[in-house]
Amino acid sequence: MPRYFIWTIGCQMNKAESQQIAGYLDSAGYQAATSFSHADLVVLNTCVVRKSAENKVLGTLNLLKGLKNEHPNLQILVTGCLVNSDSQEVKRRFPHVDLLFKPGDYPELIAWGQKQGILIEQRLLRYPRNDGWIAPSPCALIPIIQGCDNFCSYCIVPYRRGREVSRPLEEIVCEVEELARRGIKEVTLLGQNVDSYGHDLPGHPDLADLLNELSSIDNLARIRFLTNHPKDISLKLIETMASLSKVCEHLELPVQSGDNDILKAMRRGYSVEQYRELVHTVRRKVPQISLSTDIIVGFPGETEEQFEHSLSLAQEMKFDVVHLAAYSPRSGTIAWQEYQDNIPAEVKKERLNKIEELQTAIASKINSHLQGKQVEVLVEGRKKGKWFGRTRSNKLVFFEDAGDWLGQLARVRIEKTSPWSLGGEVKKIIN
Ligand code: SF4
16 A cells, blocks of 8 residues: 655644645555655645745755655655745756645645546545544644735735635535534634635625534534634624634734834734734633734844833733744745845844743743643643643643543643643543
């Protein structure tokens, strides 16, 4: 039986698409391999959002050149954000690649498969091969909208993934019903900007409408979604979150900077004041909400004072999680054309360290309030002899127990907290 290996880097969308590709290859009679060197077919699902990710991708492509020399029959497929409409340069630099296909361009993959004699119906791709179908994880990632129309000045995503295209609501509902029948208990709805969901569909359903539909699916216990955009998230969505018990109390709400001039240069479309107001509204309507954000430091021209504004906003907002990144110029973006990357790497590093230190203290305090409390955990798997899963607020919890907890909703009493995870003792199964 031929074997495949999928290498994935980047966002949840890439992970979801890798699951779909794995589903396609499984159905075509391939078997998953444990490494590049054990595979007959390799798929690289790439990310170029930051220079560091792109370097990893290019390094891996170089590594595969050697492997292809040793095994000329090895087939190498590349997808993800490295691939754009003009991939001539990638083809020229990496002639050992057999197929480049744009993210989500399954017709291209299928056409290639058919040429190789892998005949497969497209509908099989609709259902992600959740890892769970092999080792039953209870969670599935569901892309609901592709692309982005926002053009934030630093971001390459709209150039690589194109304009927004939503999947029909009925198709998503059908897919989740099928997944729930197969034992999936939690779905995470994915999009670069989930708040844009549905604007391009007949009748313009929105994310709140989709949540309402999904909430009535039997056996589905939890629904999450990401990523939201502070300028687009609606009051209707926040109120829907508050009213539906299956929708988890967790939001990814990237602020990117705490300074109005930098936000303007980033073309984010909101001010710090509007963001603050939004967070207050969310916290008022959904009191248990856990908030994650993204912050970029070292955007071109960011002064020490402007950076301090980001630091003080993080201090004030007390996010549960902050995803940090140093600005990385991406060729073709507006910021790349208009500004010089003039903040030295060591200054960016210093700024990253300062926010990280602050956030560690904030997360440590927030999590310490869970000490002694009982939380609901959906158990996703086992690591180093311990069961692990997430709370509704997306906090990682570990516990030890001899029983089989995979896929169960467990009540766990928290006994140990840290800024990054929690540890506890399992109490009972929640039905
Ligand atoms: S909203 Fe902005 S940062 Fe997010 S994917 Fe779209 S352009 Fe990029």
